[in-house]
Amino acid sequence: MNGCLVLAATPMGEVLDASERLRTALATADVVAAEDTRRTRHLAAALGVTITGRVVSFYDQVETTRLPGLVEDVANGKTVLLVTDAGMPSVSDPGYRLVAACVERDLPVTCLPGPSAVTTALALSGVPVERFCFDGFPPRKQGPRRAWLETLRTEARACVFFEAPHRLADCLADAVEVLGGDRRGAVCRELTKTYEEVRRGTLAELAEWAVDGARGEITVVLEGARPVAARPEDLVAVVEQLVAEGARLKDACADVATDGVSKREVYEAVLAARRT
Template identity: 55%
Template sequence: MDQTPAGRLILVGTPIGNLSDASPRMREAIASADLVAAEDTRRFRALCDRLDLTPPAQVLSVHDHNEEARAGDLADAVAAGRTVVLVSDAGMPAVSDPGYRVVKEVAGRGLEVTSVPGASAAVTALAVSGLPSDRWAFEGFLPRKPGERRRLLESLAGERRTLVFYESPHRVGDALVDMAAACGSDRRAVVCRELTKLHEEVLQGTLGELAAAAADGLRGEICIVLAPGEAPEAPAPEAVVPEVARLTESGVRAKEAAARVAAAHGLRTREVYEAYLHAE
């Protein structure tokens, strides 16, 4: 019977800019790994040089184009008792970076997956934005094609959570123009540039103001944080009576119909039900 103890997969967060953010645990995990799977092996080795770390003998590239094929090999390595460290170019692996497929394969086999947490540009941007952070969503990179980008932004215009996006320096101006068109030029937003780096900049303003400021593009790594949309004004109870009537005509009891319609519009069931009764 095979007594080889299973190894583990460790997702290791790396600095998003400032090398002083490299944690002791990050250093220890890299130094003790049997195998490192890196988004870009050259960048990983350069990081090790700057941090005076000796990388393991085996460093394997795992990026968007080969992750699916590599996932099984890495899971096999973990199953064989090896400690596999997964790193992306910067930040946390699997967060808008390679890693998801590897984690899915390893975890799907019942093998250990753990992490050495590190900085994330999305969370850092949210924290410094000054926008509501109790409920938020990460949308990653916006579509490159203008039509797809506009359709996505239009679908998100009414989102009640703060939204965080990544964007490339040369497309950020067009992205902000499209955001202003979809969400209104007065909607608040924050553009974060080069977070934790020497030329870090946090630009606050309306979408209209930020679009003008970024018209010629911006340099560096970009995060856009978009304020939540405002709640739509609730209709008067009398205005939703036709909806209640349609439900009752389909066989739904009046009180249940009123409850469903009230919930859909943020109204009180009693007020909707009374409006329905008075309209009969």
């Protein structure tokens, strides 16, 4: 028996983004677990594919009850294909519990790569994204949302998250208050669809634009916090600690000097501190 759970990314809007492997999987899987069975059948029809396996719904409200049966299907040698409405399963969509359950049973799990709003938005954002974090959906209420934004105040990585269109303006207004209006970002709307739109600018500019309202699926990218330049006096304590551990003063100053602060500036700051 060669059962397997297969996670497959589905198009976010443009049907032609579907991979040939997705077409084959839809046509041959023994079981298709779909977040919305109607949308999955419509997708298959648009791709010219006939689903021959059993189709079952697998969304948040039924995930717990459906899970044991799907795990048993895999254990009994069946191929279970998991798809959501758009993008990659388990990324803010149903899926991770099923993956975890199969992993716990030591059952095969694989993935058919494909469209993802997260990576698409990062690529289009225009801000540095060599390192990034994904935060799903922000809290709905202002207090918890501001607390979440506080955690990003010094976060050096770019942050990408989803937001409901009717909460976007409030979220960006809070971001201006907490993170400052000068931090850059991008709001990506309806990615790969007919009315795709990417708004780039400072948080202040994006917040002003969002006041008029936005529609569709929203993905937001925030620039990471920029490093704060060190001051010579901020490095004095580190130097003194090294000296206390046996280092020569000049060597310690050289060790803690940065691109923005020379070892001479550090040395003079240490001498000044010792005179006070």
